[in-house]
Amino acid sequence: xxxxxxxxxxxxxxxxxxxxxxxxxxxxxxxxxxxxxxxxxxxxxxxxxxxxxxxxxxxxxxxxxxxxxxxxxxxxxxxxxxxxxxxxxxxxxxxxxxxxxxxxxxxxxxxxxxxxxxxxxxxxxxxxxxxxxxxxxxxxxxxxxxxxxxxxxxxxxxxxxxxxxxxxxxxxxxxxxxxxxxxxxxxxxxxxxxxxxxxxxxxxxxxxxxxxxxxxxxxxxxxxxxxxxxxxxxxxxxxxxxxxxxxxxxxxxxxxxxxxxxxxxxxxxxxxxxxxxxxxxxxxxxxxxxxxxxxxxxxxxxxxxxxxxxxxxxxxxxxxxxxxxxxxxxxxxxxxxxxxxxxxxxxxxxxxxxxxxxxxxxxxxxxxxxxxxxxxxxxxxx
Amino acid sequence: xxxxxxxxxxxxxxxxxxxxxxxxxxxxxxxxxxxxxxxxxxxxxxxxxxxxxxxxxxxxxxxxxxxxxxxxxxxxxxxxxxxxxxxxxxxxxxxxxxxxxxxxxxxxxxxxxxxxxxxxxxxxxxxxxxxxxxxxxxxxxxxxxxxxxxxxxxxxxxxxxxxxxxxxxxxxxxxxxxxxxxxxxxxx
Numbered sequence: 422x423x424x425x426x427x428x429x430x431x432x433x434x435x436x437x438x439x440x441x442x443x444x445x446x447x448x449x450x451x452x453x454x455x456x457x458x459x460x461x462x463x464x465x466x467x468x469x470x471x472x473x474x475x476x477x478x479x480x481x482x483x484x485x486x487x488x489x490x491x492x493x494x495x496x497x498x499x500x501x502x503x504x505x506x507x508x509x510x511x512x513x514x515x516x517x518x519x520x521x522x523x524x525x526x527x528x529x530x531x532x533x534x535x536x537x538x539x540x541x542x543x544x545x546x547x548x549x550x551x552x553x554x555x556x557x558x559x560x561x562x563x564x565x566x567x568x569x570x571x572x573x574x575x576x577x578x579x580x581x582x583x584x585x586x587x588x589x590x591x592x593x594x595x596x597x598x599x600x601x602x603x604x605x606x607x608x609x610x611x612x613x614x615x616x617x618x619x620x621x622x623x624x625x626x627x628x629x630x631x632x633x634x635x636x637x638x639x640x641x642x643x644x645x646x647x648x649x650x651x652x653x654x655x656x657x658x659x660x661x662x663x664x665x666x667x668x669x670x671x672x673x674x675x676x677x678x679x680x681x682x683x684x685x686x687x688x689x690x691x692x693x694x695x696x697x698x699x700x701x702x703x704x705x706x707x708x709x710x711x712x713x714x715x716x717x718x719x720x721x722x723x724x725x726x727x728x729x730x731x732x733x734x735x736x737x738x739x740x741x742x743x744x745x746x747x748x749x750x751x752x753x754x755x756x757x758x759x760x761x762x763x764x765x766x767x768x769x770x771x772x773x774x775x776x777x778x779x780x781x782x783x784x785x786x787x788x789x790x791x792x793x794x795x796x797x798x799x800x801x802x803x
Numbered sequence: 804x805x806x807x808x809x810x811x812x813x814x815x816x817x818x819x820x821x822x823x824x825x826x827x828x829x830x831x832x833x834x835x836x837x838x839x840x841x842x843x844x845x846x847x848x849x850x851x852x853x854x855x856x857x858x859x860x861x862x863x864x865x866x867x868x869x870x871x872x873x874x875x876x877x878x879x880x881x882x883x884x885x886x887x888x889x890x891x892x893x894x895x896x897x898x899x900x901x902x903x904x905x906x907x908x909x910x911x912x913x914x915x916x917x918x919x920x921x922x923x924x925x926x927x928x929x930x931x932x933x934x935x936x937x938x939x940x941x942x943x944x945x946x947x948x949x950x951x952x953x954x955x956x957x958x959x960x961x962x963x964x965x966x967x968x969x970x971x972x973x974x975x976x977x978x979x980x981x982x983x984x985x986x987x988x989x990x991x
Contacts, residue, residue: 422932426865428943429882430875431936433958439881441832442839452827455856460820460863 454695454734461730504559504571505542508602508614509533509722534722534742535614537686538562538569541658545570549634551647553577556634563655564684565624567616567726567740574603574611574637576645584639588617589632589651596620598727618726618738629654660684663803669755669795673697676709676755678798689726689740690753696733704759704787706732711739711755715748715802749802755795761787812876815866823863830877834858834884841888841949845895854891858884886947930977938973941966 423431542560549556554576561570568591574580584603591597599617606612619625634649661683668677673696680691694709701707713721721741728737762782806814806825814822834855842851862880869879931942937959944950944958952970956963 422929424865424868425886425928425947426861426868426883428928428931428939429886429947430869430871430879432878432882432940432943432948434878434882434885434948435958436877436881439833439885440836440840442836444831444835448835449827449831451852452831452855452859453824455852456823456827456859456863457820459856459860 503539504612505535505538509535537743541686545653549649556649561655563628563657565657565660567618568628569616572613589630592629594619620729627656658684665800667798669798671795673700674757683744688744691738693736701733705762705783706760708758709755714752716750717748719745751800753798759791837884838888858887889949930980938969
């Protein structure tokens with residue numbers, strides 16, 4: 422049977438009947454860009470639907486594992502009552518170097534991303550035990566796009582410092598990216614946080630989460646097998662969307678701010694990066710990170726949610742802590758890094774029907790890395 | 804290697820992205836012309852953009868189904884562009900019709916147009932495969948590409964009456980084939 426495209430191939434159309442119309446260079450570029458976008462989305466989502474978490478999505482978390490063991494906040498163990506803030510301190514300490522004292526001082530000036538999360542989270546408190554290891558889901562928050570879940574683990578086995586758990590499944594989300602961190606707080610006791618963001622351009626009112634954990638990965642070789650099935654649901658907190666336009670450009674990189682969504686405990690900035698051919702011919706990848714301050718002097722710390730795109734042109738979002746209600750302006754500074762992929766900082770696979778296939782490292786002339794800042798993008802808060 | 808006049812079809816069929824870029828550079832003026840002619844009465848820039856994007860993506864996705872040389876390729880993408888534009892027009896038109904209770908927009912819409920609007924397109928294409936080649940071409944030109952009977956007659960070197968006759972017979976055939984479908988069978 423022939424489909425419409427084959428049928429149309431058989432038809433002898435008189436091309437002189439059709440008239441050409443003038444197009445500008447900009448129009449051509451626009452069509453190409455939107456084509457690239459839809460092609461990439463299709464590709465990515467197809468891979469993801471096979472339930473293999475996208476290795477090809479560039480989610481760029483600083484590769485360093487937070488090496489800090491016992492920040493002051495956690496010293497009140499065993500009763501860590503706010504895992505969210507525990508990880509804030511962990512992060513802030515990391516940002517400011519691993520000096521514990523210094524981190525405490527900074528933590529007071531700079532509120533962490535998760536400062537207000539506990540207040541708006543739902544208590545889940547579900548515990549499952551298997552193979553001598555107990556996992557408890559403590560709390561979860563959902564802002565319509567991103568779910569943050571805290572959990573604790575008690576295990577007879579030592580999980581080390583780099584344990585990970587595979588991400589859950591959420592109804593209605595086809596493409597997701599996320600991070601998880603597990604940190605030791607006492608002998609045999611661990612706390613963890615996991616965030617997962619929907620990469621599709623839509624918001625959900627409720628996240629129905631199915632998390633059938635079947636193993637805890639301790640390192641590349643070892644894992645604890647077991648059966649810890651969780652299923653729970655979190656309602657999205659109210660969020661306010663503000664469409665903001667603003668952009669900055671330098672050295673062939675353009676960063677556009679598209680939208681800011683705020684919830685009672687956080688705000689998320691949606692942005693994209695466009696990279697000129699001049700740069701993409703030289704460098705293997707371009708990363709853009711955002712630094713945000715407001716007009717009252719507050720600095721916000723945040724967490725990348727990942728994004729969809731290729732190595733250069735990507736739609737991204739980043740979630741920051743609670744927005745100060747009195748602030749009227751945000752100063753967003755994009756930090757750009759040109760990177761040269763090598764075997765220690767990059768690996769990428771393509772999902773094919775025969776399973777994952779490794780993509781060789783690109784060979785472009787740029788070596789090492791190059792960092793610079795773009796001009797601040799000023800956004801008025803409505 | 805980059806795509807050029809002689810290798811772009813091959814490269815497109817190998818799914819090389821630069822071939823698609825080449826096609827955009829080369830044929831956007833033509834595609835834009837075709838879509839604007841059909842869709843500009845709707846006065847909706849967004850729909851035209853969406854349609855153009857859809858046309859190129861369809862060319863990309865279905866490139867392996869194409870056979871022929873550069874000249875045939877031009878014909879093929881013109882046909883796709885026209886088909887898609889009419890498709891978008893019908894879809895949008897339907898929307899407009901639903902939302903306006905007071906205006907009788909068009910009395911000229913034929914029963915076939917109605918049928919195509921309502922029918923699931925893939926089902927219809929399946930059915931069209933049952934027609935003989937000449938009838939098939941006539942149907943596609945008439946209902947998917949929006950040609951007038953006179954134009955089709957001229958193109959195929961037949962009389963208008965003969966085209967009308969074939970459309971009539973074709974419809975009867977389709978009707979026979981389509982009846983089992985309404986009873987919930989596959990029919991094919």
